Amino acid sequence: MKTEHYDVxxxxxxxxxxxxxxxxxxxxxxxxxxxxGAVGGQTVLTHEVANYPGIETISGYQLARTMKSQAxxxxxxxxxxxxxxxxxxxxxxxxxxxxxxxxxxDAIILATGGKSRTLNVPxxxxxxxxxxxxxxxxxxxxxxxxxxxxxxGGNSALEEAVALTKYAKHVTVVxxxxxxxxxxxxxEEAKNNNKISFIMESKIKEFIGSEKLEKVKIEHQATGExxxxxxxxxxxxxxxxxxxESIKDYIELNERNExxxxxxxxxxxxxxxxxxxxxxxxxxxxxTAVADGTIAALRAIEYVHQLHSQVPV
Numbered sequence: 505m506k507t508e509h510y511d512v513x514x515x516x517x518x519x520x521x522x523x524x525x526x527x528x529x530x531x532x533x534x535x536x537x538x539x540x541g542a543v544g545g546q547t548v549l550t551h552e553v554a555n556y557p558g559i560e561t562i563s564g565y566q567l568a569r570t571m572k573s574q575a576x577x578x579x580x581x582x583x584x585x586x587x588x589x590x591x592x593x594x595x596x597x598x599x600x601x602x603x604x605x606x607x608x609x610d611a612i613i614l615a616t617g618g619k620s621r622t623l624n625v626p627x628x629x630x631x632x633x634x635x636x637x638x639x640x641x642x643x644x645x646x647x648x649x650x651x652x653x654x655x656x657g658g659n660s661a662l663e664e665a666v667a668l669t670k671y672a673k674h675v676t677v678v679x680x681x682x683x684x685x686x687x688x689x690x691x692e693e694a695k696n697n698n699k700i701s702f703i704m705e706s707k708i709k710e711f712i713g714s715e716k717l718e719k720v721k722i723e724h725q726a727t728g729e730x731x732x733x734x735x736x737x738x739x740x741x742x743x744x745x746x747x748x749e750s751i752k753d754y755i756e757l758n759e760r761n762e763x764x765x766x767x768x769x770x771x772x773x774x775x776x777x778x779x780x781x782x783x784x785x786x787x788x789x790x791x792t793a794v795a796d797g798t799i800a801a802l803r804a805i806e807y808v809h810q811l812h813s814q815v816p817v
Contacts, residue, residue, distance in 0.1 A: 506605045510536045510581075511808045512801075513600055513607055516615030516747075517584060518545025519790045520780025522571035523797030524613050524804075529578035531805045536607055537575065538600060539584040544568030545617045546781070547790060550633065550642060556790060567790070593754045593776050596811075610811050611775045611804045614755070614763060615797060618746040618781040618788075623655065627711030628740075635717020636738050640664035641789065643739075649673045650736035653720065655708060657681060661741040662690040668739065669699040676733070678703045678722060711738065746782040758784050769800035775811075777804055 512528050514521045517539035528535040542548065550564030559567075576582065583602060590601035598612045620638035622628060628636060637643040640654075644667065652672045654665040657679035663686075665675050677694065682705050684691050694700050709721040709730060719734045746762045748755070756764045756772040762784035769777045779796035781788050 508536075508605075508607055510534045510607060510609045512536075512611045512613060512804050513538060513598065513609040514613045514615055515539075515588070515600065516545065516617050516780065516782075517543040517572070517582060518615060518617045518780055518793060519547055519568070519571065520617070520793040520797035520800075521545075521613070521615035522568070522575050523794045524615060524779060524801040525575035525580040525582070526571065526578060527798055527801035528805065529575060529580040531801070532579075533805055533808060535575075535580040536609070537580055537582045538586065538588065538602055538607070539582070540586060540588060541584070543572050543582065543584045546619065550639075552646065553642070553790065554645065555642065588750065591751065591754065593751075593773050596775070598775065610808050611777065613769075613797075613800045613804055614751060614771070614776065614778040614782060615780045615793075615800075616747040616751070616782045618744055620740065621743040621745055623708055623740060623742070625708050625710055627713070627717075631711050631713060631717040631738075634715070635713060635736070636711060636740065638740055640668050640739050640741070643737075644668050644671050647672050647737045651734070652676075652737040652739065653678050653733070653735050654739045654741060655679075656741040656743075657684040657686060658741070658743070659686045659690050660743075662686045662694040664739060664741055665700055666690075666693055666697055669697055672699070672737075675700045676703060676735075677701070678706055678708065680707045680725065681705065708738075744781075744788070748782050760784070767799075768803045769796060770803065775807055 511534040514524050514537045525537045547564040547568045554561045586602045592599045599608045648671050653676045655678050706724050709723045712719045723730045748761050763778040765778050777800040779800040780793040
């Protein structure tokens with residue numbers, strides 16, 4: 505087993521993890537970024553990013569690629585598409601076992617990200633980024649004067665449906681139950697908007713199209729009746745899942761399985777920080793992930809320097 509020591513190991517290579525890697529390595533901290541999937545995280549699924557400050561428009565893939573290039577340029581090491589088989593976070597020295605190799609570090613930044621809940625119906629995977637979105641704030645302005653649907657019945661679904669009426673010609677909310685799980689205020693606001701209509705007690709059966717999403721099959725759950733509806737886009741807003749399953753036995757999580765941190769991204773374990781979509785917070789954007797990664801890296805640099813200088817952390 506190969507063993508190598510780093511000052512800081514970042515677990516996750518989405519915008520939060522890559523930003524942390526940029527700041528750490530630029531600060532002359534020996535840095536390893538480990539990612540179990542492809543570098544970029546959920547960002548690479550975004551066809552076009554148009555709300556990143558300083559960049560008018562860029563694909564999510566290109567943005568992630570540029571972040572990766574920056575981290576490597578400053579000296580970070582990246583290992584992607586690997587499997588983490590063991591993780592030890594307590595104690596002064598942390599360790600991560602990857603594909604039979606052991607890496608140790610003085611500090612760990614958890615940037616494991618998360619994912620939007622999916623419907624798991626035919627066509628969903630095929631049309632991600634080509635008519636199907638999981639973020640109204642990210643993609644709403646691409647649907648100017650278009651017919652779209654929003655799937656879900658919680659606060660995020662109804663609030664985003666209202667927000668999408670700024671762009672869309674019409675928004676249809678499709679919900680599987682006969683009542684909403686959203687707050688009374690969110691429900692009232694959506695119902696009072698004349699650009700929103702509702703299809704209740706129904707679920708999506710299939711997304712259909714050629715180069716992009718063109719229509720959807722909707723089944724009424726009580727009668728089994730299926731209708732086909734022509735649409736330009738669909739926003740699936742049925743909740744969010746942080747990628748914290750593998751660390752739940754080590755780190756304090758809240759009731760939604762999100763990592764609990766303070767304002768400096770510190771967790772309940774000394775020398776372990778968290779950043780990005782796996783962290784407990786309300787807003788999840790590329791920019792908020794980048795901010796988290798910056799703060800976590802700067803605090804981790806302080807932690808490592810204090811540890812080496814024997815100054816109490």
